[in-house]
Amino acid sequence: MSATANEAFAASGKNSEKSSKSDQGKNPDKATVKRLRPPAAKSVGWALVQAARLHRSRVGDRLAALDLFAGQEQVVQALAAAGSMTMGDLAATLRVRPPTASKTISRLAALGFVERRAEAGDGRIVRVRLTETGLAKAAAIERIWDEVEAELLEGFDNKERRRLRKLLRRVARSLAEAAGVTGHEADHEMDADGEPDDDEAEALLGPAAADAVATTP
Template sequence: MRPPGAKSVGWALVQAARLHRSRIGDRLAALDLFAGQEQVVQALAAAGTMTMGDLAATLRVRPPTASKTISRLAALGFVERRAESGDGRIVRVRLTETGLAKAEAIERLWDEVEAEILDGFDNKERRRLRKLLRKAARNLADAAGVTGHEPEAEIDGEDDEAEPALIAPDEAVLRSL
């Protein structure tokens, strides 16, 4: 039976995204993480220390969503929170040693799943797919009036215009964690 959106790019994208999240989710369970939490760990690994506001902005979620996820990760011993000296309203978050180890394991896991996704793609196809997905994300962000797409550093030696970072967790997924 032919799926209802067989000729739709959106349908294919949703199916690939669902399969990706499922594959990542299965592997994250072995690390005591749920889908969405790994992106918080990855963001903190890249930045070192972040305020809760900066973390929410990076993940493109509401501050209460980021706070709830951080609370859960803190309970697992993966992150620690500290109030800013002089202004207790500002909370800084960083990974613990356990969290740093999780970040390394997450990176390996993502690399493995990425290899599965791109099996049979040559380097030119990989770059083209990445570029097309970023362009689609920009179009959707523009249509939705979403701001905050920071340009990434040059990728693979491409001299194309700066492209936004794409990977942002589904806020509903993070809220459910």
Template sequence: MQASGKVKPAKEASKDPGKDSALAEGRSAREAQRRLRPPGAKSVGWALVQAARLHRSRIGDRLAALDLFAGQEQVVQALAAAGTMTMGDLAATLRVRPPTASKTISRLAALGFVERRAEAGDGRIVRVRLTETGLARAAAIERLWDEVEAELLDGFDNKERRRLRKLLRKVARNLADVTGAVGHEAEAEIDGEDEDEALIAPDVLARPL
């Protein structure tokens, strides 16, 4: 005697096995990405680190066209602003050890970007300044920085740019407070922001030369 009731029809096989395989591979890839996602992927700090790395990489690529490595542009910019500096002052400004500053200056001198002269009356003190070639590189660095800044903030309106800058400065100030980092004097904003929102310790984010 046959059992009563309707028998469920077997699930119809897909008419496109290739499509089923592609969907399965897509699900597998998404699951793998979720497993490999770092613990801090949703944190502000993680996003900040990734953005900083990409920005530094982009700057480094552009500097290579000027025969400079990332970090060396900081020396060129410091000398362009000061005119002439002692090695000790340069090291203090860049927050690096004197031997590190000396090594970088030697490399830049070999490229013809800087020149060193002993202090009149005291040969132990060496002053450094940019050559004409170095001054031209300083101007090129400024243009390069502006161009990468435009790439970085593409799609941001002026209000968003000011807000982002303000928030990043607050982040830097918070970290400077807890780490005890000592920086340059606060600089008033030129675009109307309050003076107390100026950056404290800008060298905190500077990379080694």
């Protein structure tokens, strides 16, 4: 190899080394890090998961004193409201699959909170209801939910609360339909006090009257 060729080869090696060091300084993993960054700023799902996780934690801390786990209280609440339910109705109300509802009922029955009885006239149908102990738990659960609800909605006015409730129902309905799980909620939900939601009130009464309804305690 000639002297000129040797010099050119050496220069090429030095340039390659400089280029490699330069690339390392530019952090070649930057694009990967950006891709893996949690979508907190833009993702509704991410925000929903974080809120649900924190809510579940707050409720769960209080439920532990009642010998219940987060999620079981929803079964107790549903039975307290209905009096008694078939397993199919319970699963549909909670938007879960029947085997999931059955496992939860078995655990609650072992704790003495619920009891199962065959339907009169048709032993193939099993109805579930709360025991006296379960009813006492239901009252305690309601107090816990009221406490966490107050924390959850701190700073929200009545109209914002109604709007948030409606939007979350729509989210649950969309996900349930995608998963093939059906429930008993109607497409046009009414609030617990029997008043129409914001969109229905505005359609019936006009914007000003709807605002007045939404802000009434």
